[in-house]
Amino acid sequence: MRRSITTRLVAMFAVATLATFCVIGVVLYCVLDRELIRHQNDDLNTNLQNVGYTIQRFTDSVDHWSRLTTKLDAISPADGSMRFWVLSDDPRFQYGKGLDEMERVNQGDAGYGLLTLPLSHRTYRTRSMRIGPLLERPAVRLIVGEDMAPFEHTMRAFVAALTLLLLGAVGLVMALGWWIARIGLRPLERLSVEARALTPNTLSQRLQLERLPVELEDVTVAFNGALGRLEAAWQQLEGFNADVAHELRTPLANLIGGTQVALSRPRSAVEFQETLQSNLEELERLRSIVNDMLFLARADQGEAATGLTACEVAHEVGVTIEFFEPLLDETGTTVAIEGELAARATMNIALFRRALSNLLQNAIEHSSAGARLVVTITQRAGAIWIAVANPGAPIAPPHLPRLFDRFYRVDSARHDSGDVHGHGLGLAIVKAVASMHGGGTLATSDAGVTTIAFSVAGG
Numbered sequence: 001m002r003r004s005i006t007t008r009l010v011a012m013f014a015v016a017t018l019a020t021f022c023v024i025g026v027v028l029y030c031v032l033d034r035e036l037i038r039h040q041n042d043d044l045n046t047n048l049q050n051v052g053y054t055i056q057r058f059t060d061s062v063d064h065w066s067r068l069t070t071k072l073d074a075i076s077p078a079d080g081s082m083r084f085w086v087l088s089d090d091p092r093f094q095y096g097k098g099l100d101e102m103e104r105v106n107q108g109d110a111g112y113g114l115l116t117l118p119l120s121h122r123t124y125r126t127r128s129m130r131i132g133p134l135l136e137r138p139a140v141r142l143i144v145g146e147d148m149a150p151f152e153h154t155m156r157a158f159v160a161a162l163t164l165l166l167l168g169a170v171g172l173v174m175a176l177g178w179w180i181a182r183i184g185l186r187p188l189e190r191l192s193v194e195a196r197a198l199t200p201n202t203l204s205q206r207l208q209l210e211r212l213p214v215e216l217e218d219v220t221v222a223f224n225g226a227l228g229r230l231e232a233a234w235q236q237l238e239g240f241n242a243d244v245a246h247e248l249r250t251p252l253a254n255l256i257g258g259t260q261v262a263l264s265r266p267r268s269a270v271e272f273q274e275t276l277q278s279n280l281e282e283l284e285r286l287r288s289i290v291n292d293m294l295f296l297a298r299a300d301q302g303e304a305a306t307g308l309t310a311c312e313v314a315h316e317v318g319v320t321i322e323f324f325e326p327l328l329d330e331t332g333t334t335v336a337i338e339g340e341l342a343a344r345a346t347m348n349i350a351l352f353r354r355a356l357s358n359l360l361q362n363a364i365e366h367s368s369a370g371a372r373l374v375v376t377i378t379q380r381a382g383a384i385w386i387a388v389a390n391p392g393a394p395i396a397p398p399h400l401p402r403l404f405d406r407f408y409r410v411d412s413a414r415h416d417s418g419d420v421h422g423h424g425l426g427l428a429i430v431k432a433v434a435s436m437h438g439g440g441t442l443a444t445s446d447a448g449v450t451t452i453a454f455s456v457a458g459g
């Protein structure tokens, strides 16, 4: 389920507030509870000491006892918040209501206890002491009790206030949290507005980093990076379309021109035959461009080479060179095969020959008559590299990485001057064949030798 950041932040704020208030509340409750009990105990002690002292010193007879009970009646508050009881074996020296029950509590000499009166259901915190005999009076036990009701009432009021405060605080923090989250997320909204405004025509635009908080920097930089790659791909595609159109225009213009000339006046059968022949050549050129483009499109879609055969690479190189024999003889060019002649690879042999043919064709084209070409086979990191080297004018370094681009030619003037050879797809096909075999390409041009290589996975 998709959750909104605002909701999540508000929930987190609420939980944090709840936790904080609970901790503070529990601590305050404990402190208050302890202080109130201490206060009660002080009260109980003071009364116990005062009354205990009087009993101990001045109640040696029944007469003095009755004076004491009068005094106890007088200091016992009418609301029953403070009570006194005296227990003794002699009924004449007893005081207080519900004495039978008293027997059961406060057994210790100086213990604190809790006592609930059965009739009124009032609970008392009690403190008791034992007082030794004096003349007529036997030993007695004095119990002082303080009503718990005010204490409990205070604690209940405190808890109620705390709960109200807690609910109020959580509500307030949630509202504030929502507001803060909305403000905090505003840069994101701005970002999405900017991103929404991007179209293929505005691909060169980038999202503005300066106006964004640092937290959004990473995502913005990543997004801008993606935009940069998109822009490059888009430009390449546009350039590619222009190249395709340009490439098809020349053969089409030749076809139309030739046909128009042929039709401009009555012609003999032989003349028409010549025109058709030249048209056929142009049409074949068109077909070869279209076929190459289709092949590259399939390779682009990640199609891997099929029909793989394990073979000896040097043997396949030799067979491919044989196809060039007539051309080599004509130019007096020689080709040597060097390197690891025993290397084996698993590959589609037809594709391999096509790639190597393109390299050989380029090498023959770009070297002068009588040159010595070298095909080197090397095995490196599980891949077999096939490099074709030829002597010739060096290629300037900026061109090297672009040689394998479609329709890329170092000397584009050559093409525009009407050269029928080369539409700049040869090396693009080499690259496609290499990638269909999980390999790569490399081009170097140094000390008068140009070397173009591709690799296929070994095996």
Ligand SMILES: Nc1ncnc2c1ncn2[C@@H]1O[C@H](COP(=O)(O)OP(=O)(O)OP(=O)(O)O)[C@@H](O)[C@H]1O
Pocket (backbone or CB within 6 Å): 358, 362, 363, 366, 390, 392, 393, 395, 403, 408, 409, 410, 411, 421, 422, 423, 424, 425, 426, 427, 428, 450, 452
């Ligand atoms: N051996 C080489 N020496 C010097 N330049 C080369 C060599 N091989 C390729 N190039 C340069 O790289 C460019 C691209 O080569 P590529 O084979 O792709 O196209 P092409 O030979 O022009 O046309 P195609 O191969 O499609 O007939 C060539 O136009 C040429 O400028």
Ligand SMILES: [Mg+2]
Pocket (backbone or CB within 6 Å): 358, 361, 362, 422, 426, 427
């Ligand atoms: Mg070529």
